[in-house]
Amino acid sequence: MFSGIVEEAAIVVDKVSDRGNLHLTLKCSFVNELKIDQSVSHNGVCLTVVRLTDDTYTVTAIKETLDKTNLGLLEIGDKVNLERSMKINGRLDGHIVQGHVDQTAVCTKVEENGGSWYFTFEYEINKEMAAQGYMTVEKGSVCVNGVSLTVVNSKDNSFQVAIIPYTYEFTNFHQIKEGTVVNLEFDIIGKYLSKLNRYRD
Numbered sequence: 001m002f003s004g005i006v007e008e009a010a011i012v013v014d015k016v017s018d019r020g021n022l023h024l025t026l027k028c029s030f031v032n033e034l035k036i037d038q039s040v041s042h043n044g045v046c047l048t049v050v051r052l053t054d055d056t057y058t059v060t061a062i063k064e065t066l067d068k069t070n071l072g073l074l075e076i077g078d079k080v081n082l083e084r085s086m087k088i089n090g091r092l093d094g095h096i097v098q099g100h101v102d103q104t105a106v107c108t109k110v111e112e113n114g115g116s117w118y119f120t121f122e123y124e125i126n127k128e129m130a131a132q133g134y135m136t137v138e139k140g141s142v143c144v145n146g147v148s149l150t151v152v153n154s155k156d157n158s159f160q161v162a163i164i165p166y167t168y169e170f171t172n173f174h175q176i177k178e179g180t181v182v183n184l185e186f187d188i189i190g191k192y193l194s195k196l197n198r199y200r201d
Contacts (some may be wrong), residue, residue, distance in 0.1 A: 002041045003086050004094030004141075004148020006171045009079040010042075013056055020063040022072060023170040027056050036084055039099070043172070044146035044183040045069050046099025058174075069101045070145075070181045079172040081146040094148025095141040100181040102134055107176050108158070117163045118152075119144075119176060123184060125157040131198070133191035143185040177198055 007030070014025035024042070034040070034057050038049045047059035066072040074080065086092070106121035121144065126134065136142050136151045136159040143149070150160040163173050176182065 001085050001086050002046070002094075002097040002099050002146070003090075003092050004044075004083070004097045004143050004146065006081040006083055006147055006167075008082050009170065009172050010082050011076050013077050014058075014082060015074065016078060018056070019072050020066075022061045022066055023050075023058055024061065024071070024074065024080075025051075025056050025058045026082075030084075031057055039085050041085075041097070041099045041146045043070060044079050044081070044099065044143050044185050045071060045095070045101050045121060065101075068103060069183050070104055073181055079175060081171050083146055088096060095143075096188055097143045097146075097148060098188055100185060102186050103184055105184050107178055107180045107182065110177060112170075113162075115165060117168055118160050118171070119163060120158060120159040120160045121182060121184075127184055128158075131194060133194035134186050135190075136186065137190065138199045140190065141187045143183075145172060145176075145182045147173070 007062060008028050010026040010028035012024060013027050016023040034047055034049050039046050049057050050060055051058035061071045103123060105121040107119055108122050109120040111118040136154045138154045140151050141148060142151050151159045153160040168174050
């Protein structure tokens with residue numbers, strides 16, 4: 001379980017494809033605090049640490065994960081948003097994030113606005129899934145590349161988010177431009193409420 005508050009943007013230092021899986025090796029400042037089998041969110045995707053060195057660690061993304069996320073598009077040198085799992089006695093500064101990406105979206109516009117930025121994202125809409133909460137709502141929460149954000153200008157297949165300078169600098173949002181593919185996780189509470197509503201008499 002995560003909160004969508006990114007700790008650091010790590011750098012991809014190696015990638016190896018093996019029988020449909022992708023092994024990603026990254027470098028971050030807290031490698032010495034990680035352990036084998038630990039869960040870490042990578043651009044919003046919960047992955048398990050499988051190997052450690054003095055200054056790097058490796059995770060594996062299987063084919064199903066690669067099919068649903070942007071991890072397969074990563075190149076050496078790219079930055080990846082990291083968050084370790086939430087402590088049960090900590091503050092929930094973002095929102096409840098599972099680390100299970102629902103689908104990808106494409107950035108269609110980036111606008112600078114007095115020191116902040118508005119990013120517009122479009123995603124493929126599926127009416128049956130939308131009826132189960134796989135959608136955005138105005139002022140609701142959405143997780144984009146592992147970052148907990150508030151939705152503005154919510155439409156059927158698009159939405160905007162406002163990014164403050166701190167988030168722009170310390171996550172990989174400064175690398176997102178028109179055409180960039182990002183990971184989306186819709187709000188789990190909305191999913192539960194939407195599904196429960198289907199069973200009302």
